[in-house]
Amino acid sequence: MFATLNDKLNGVFKRLKKQVRLDESNITEALKMVRMALLEADVNYKVVKNFIGSVQAKAMGEEVLKSLTPDQVFIKIVHDELVEILGGKDYDEGKIRLNSQPPTVIMMAGLQGSGKTTSSGKLAGLLMKQKRNVLLVAGDIYRPAAIDQLETLGKQLGCDVYSDRDSRDAVKIAKDALEYAKKTAKDVVIIDTAGRLHIDEELMAEIVRTKEAVNPDEILFVADAMTGQDAVNVAKAFNESLEATGIILTKMDGDARGGAALSIKEVTGKPLKFIGTGEKMGEFEAFYPDRMASRILGMGDIVTLVERAQESIEDGDAEDMAEKMAKHGLDFDDMLKQFKMIKKMGSLESIMRMIPGLNNISMGDMDEKQFKKIEAIIFSMTRQERKNAKILNSGRRKRIARGSGTSVADVNRLVNQLNQMNKMMKQMKKKLGGSNKLNPAMMRDFLKMR
Structure with a gap:
């Protein structure tokens, strides 16, 4: 992901490197190329408009125009603005808000096929590395394979899984699981809900009732990065019904253009908290805007690597x-x-x-x-x-x-x-x-x- 965008942006920076000084003409030309690169990467057009406006205002400043290294100054401005649209420098929203009175309840929501069940397992694994006692809850009563999948993930992780194959009441399963978690002194409960369309009123009503029943500390919307702006639009619709606290983007290792990652925070107003970077359980990481901006610009991400x-x-x-x-x-x-x-x-x-x-x-x-x-x-x-x-x-x-x-x-x-x-x-x-x-x-x- 971001390979094409990275190529195009680096092309812009190389052209600027040949300039002795930046002036209004070559800045305008560079911004046109950046705008086109972002739109081709499927970034929301409003986000692109605001981004270009902000970069232009800073690039036209006296400090930049008089700089001896115009390309480096321009890259820094683009980097800083990417960090802003991805979440900002002082980014602490990406953490799970742990309840002072356990268990902390996390409810996963999203479309079917977005990677919700797998992300539930990956999140459990991440929290277990932090020495948290986690309970996974199989709340998808419509897809029997989802229960099997979660139980398989639980065995792989060594994590307790609560399921009730005889019940057809997702709200009751969530409530019973919460009681079980309290009795067994769990630190965190992760409820894997059924995948649903935001236009399916009956299923949306069910997840709202589940939310009211268990009063989750976190509601994480899981979106497939491969679906581009559709992921952003669906996240926005879900958020209107559920008031999500954060977003997980899956399949970030794919060949999607990256528009969803660059747009989702600005459009939904909700922080991108985690990203799935592969199929393995360990390929799941907390999201940091500055690190992602560096990857997009080809600067690498040594901190995450270490x-x-x-x-x-x-x-x-x-x-x-x-x-x-x-x-x-x-x-x-x-x-x-x-x-x-x-x-x-x-x-x-x-x-x-x-x-x-x-x-x-x-x-x-x-x-x-x-x-x-x-x-x-x-x-x-x-x-x-x-x-x-x-x-x-x-x-x-x-x-x-x-x-x-x-x-x-x-x-x-x-x-x-x-x-x-x-x-x-x-x-x-x-x-x-x-x-x-x-x-x-x-x-x-x-x-x-x-």
């Missing part, structure tokens, strides 16, 4: 590998462990998008297929070969290639990759004054950020 690494990589694993790297360098078994650490953090493409300058690089096969190829090559080695790459002569490499169903070139590439990693470690040692100064704690931090 947070994801800290969640995914166990301190013990990082410590052990760091100590080994500091003393002897890595072998193929270590490389395999490192790739597994990276896989825990999500898809390689999503990780690359967070690294400044690499967000637009197409990874092609460098994803799940490539990881499997690397695993196949390493698994085709003997224990001795994994520990000592120096013994891999041409005969051994041919045997490994045959055993892994790959080519000798693939094996050579992997060997070179290992050598490069160890070479980089040696260079780091020299820069820090020798191996005795390269302590495991420093290496652990390096492992968690690379």
Whole structure:
């Protein structure tokens, strides 16, 4: 998502970079291109109009016109305005409002197929990482598969799930679940309601009654980012009936143009609280306007990347590998462990998008297929070969290639990759004054950020 918009905006910035000074003429031309890029990204036209007006007012200021780096000043103005339409700099609405008297009740709402049930599970997982005792409630009585799905997610997460397959009363299920949560000392209750159209009066009346029965602390509307402005319009209609407290955008890893993410806060007046960035349970994160603005402009998002690494990589694993790297360098078994650490953090493409300058690089096969190829090559080695790459002569490499169903070139590439990693470690040692100064704690931090 945002790849096309990012390309077009970077095209504007490159043209400005060639200008010695900014003046009214080239600013106007740049803003026309920005306006077109936003409209093509399916951003709400009113949002675009306000955005362009605000950027223009600041770009025409004396400080900008006299700047020696006009392109950088213009980029900063665009970045700051993107942050504003996404939610603002002082953004603290994205947090779940926990009730001082548990349980905190969260009600999920949205269209069928928007990813509501999956988002309920992902949110539960996120809260469980924060040491919250969570209860998932299967409140969709119209789709039996929704109950099965939620119970499966509950088992996967180790989270308690409340369901009543015999009841046809969604309001009663929610009330009973709340009583159960109080008896079992749950911190948070997440109610997965049935998907419904905003024009379906009967189902909308049901969710309003559920709201009145359980008095939720949070009502989160789940919208599919792939539906563009339709998601924004539906969120607005739902909000009129329910008074949502926040929005979750799913499928942000897709190839949608990104207009929903850029419009939804301005149009609905409700904060975007979470985004789904993939199919895995861990690919779900709190929304931060400044981080998203940086991703849109191709500046990466190192903060989120480091947070994801800290969640995914166990301190013990990082410590052990760091100590080994500091003393002897890595072998193929270590490389395999490192790739597994990276896989825990999500898809390689999503990780690359967070690294400044690499967000637009197409990874092609460098994803799940490539990881499997690397695993196949390493698994085709003997224990001795994994520990000592120096013994891999041409005969051994041919045997490994045959055993892994790959080519000798693939094996050579992997060997070179290992050598490069160890070479980089040696260079780091020299820069820090020798191996005795390269302590495991420093290496652990390096492992968690690379």
